Amino acid sequence: MGRWEPGASGRLREAALALYLERGFEQTMVADIAERAGVTARTFFRYFGDKREVLFDGSSELEERSLAALEAAPATASALDAVSAALDAAAETIGDNRDLARARQRVITANASLRERELIKLTSMSAAVAGGLRQRGIGDAEASLAAETGIAVFRVAFERWVNAAEDRDFGDVIHETLTQLRTLTAAS
């Protein structure tokens, strides 16, 4: 009880998502999640601050990896190429586990306060990417626009990827969406 439990964090995450889908997020208690995962509530709190954090604790890793890729892009890369590198890193971070991403998305879509949290997360990501672009010497105006455009591509690609019947990689869907953006803006 309360000791280190190998694999507990993964089991807790799976149990939480299953219960959020079965009963709804609001109706699920931390004690239910712990019971389903075969651990104590105390063990739950060793890994997650609350039941919402199970859904959002990947955000900081996503942001860190994306920003690292943005920073590592060649100095000659255009603003959108740098953003594209960040999107690739995001796809690698999320893309390992499509079932998890799908379950998470269904839970979030079903709950207004979780949808708000997700929107805030994306807005904060946009601000961070704009900051990273400014550090690359890109002007304020272009940096904000490239970041917002990148978030738009991410949102659309993510929705396609979690909803698609087929099994393409998230990275492939991101590239397709970026190509479509170039076509869209070149068309007129």
Place this chain on the structure above:
Amino acid sequence: MGRWEPGASGRLREAALALYLERGFEQTMVADIAERAGVTARTFFRYFGDKREVLFDGSSELEERSLAALEAAPATASALDAVSAALDAAAETIGDNRDLARARQRVITANASLRERELIKLTSMSAAVAGGLRQRGIGDAEASLAAETGIAVFRVAFERWVNAAEDRDFGDVIHETLTQLRTLTAAS
């Protein structure tokens, strides 16, 4: 008392914005707004459901006008041109009163729950624009991407316009941002 008050809605809006800036949104009561505007609280509630609605009651007009412009765009217009027509209509709707837009933005930026409300409004706008594009016969994937891109342009242009020292029209800033988007996506 409670009768029709000519100009009361405009006075209430100005009084509310002034108080939100002076005292903060949370600290302002409907009674304070009514008193500042020289009307009763009952008159306030003839125009606005609550103190938050003073800030967001323009949203439905904005959405209606933007969607009407989208629908009225020539059948030959590309997805992004149709979105651009919607953005022009949005600029016309908002652009009349820059001081009001600025004050409103400062109030919203200062309050987390208002920022969330604004994000939700933009997301709903994006969904509505995507729906309008699908009605023009544009495929799902392209419609979502064009709508999200349009919202990205709107956000960036709006921020520039309310923050800029100069006095360009909101429509001009939108056009400049759209041109910048084309340059950005063509650059690589």
